[in-house]
Amino acid sequence: RKEVEQDPGPFNVPEGATVAFNCTYSNSASQSFFWYRQDCRKEPKLLMSVYSSGNEDGRFTAQLNRASQYISLLIRDSKLSDSATYLCVVNQAGTALIFGKGTTLSVSS
């Protein structure tokens, strides 16, 4: 089983839609969780950390389910500028971050 698994997509949605991405991780000792965004041929950029209680940043909501080893990202009211690849990232203490291969989102008008 891969350490971090994501559905590669692509997810093709119209502007204004709500879209959710899921991610599973294999190591129950993982302690830190993040979502990054990567535009084509650009560097990944931190979108948000994921906290146990769930957290929201504007149109973006992240959830963590430790029992199921599952992380989600919800994007409401999708914008054209949300089109990118979304990377799920996990870590356990003393090791470097482990990146999923990403889920591609395409928002169209």
Added chain:
Amino acid sequence: EAGVTQSPTHLIKTRGQQATLRCSPISGHTSVYWYQQALGLGLQFLLWYDEGEERNRGNFPPRFSGRQFPNYSSELNVNALELEDSALYLCASSKGAHGNQPQHFGDGTRLSIL
């Protein structure tokens, strides 16, 4: 605050040559990470340095090596270049040595092997 800076932006080499890539972390960050991203693939972890020491290494051959300097900047060296080494090489930095802090990436060095 200046972000992570990498140089050069592009590097063209031929098979068998050696390449040196450089990275300056965000001020105050002590950890530097190197990743390889080949076209269409995910980020593959290469190396992690903190306080001048190698903390962890990904599944890459020994011809991939690096070091971290006292000012926390870092170099990635790739010897005996092969065609499949063509990729975007990304450097990231973070605070602390636990590896659980968010990483902030530079723009990358695009290495092309002819």
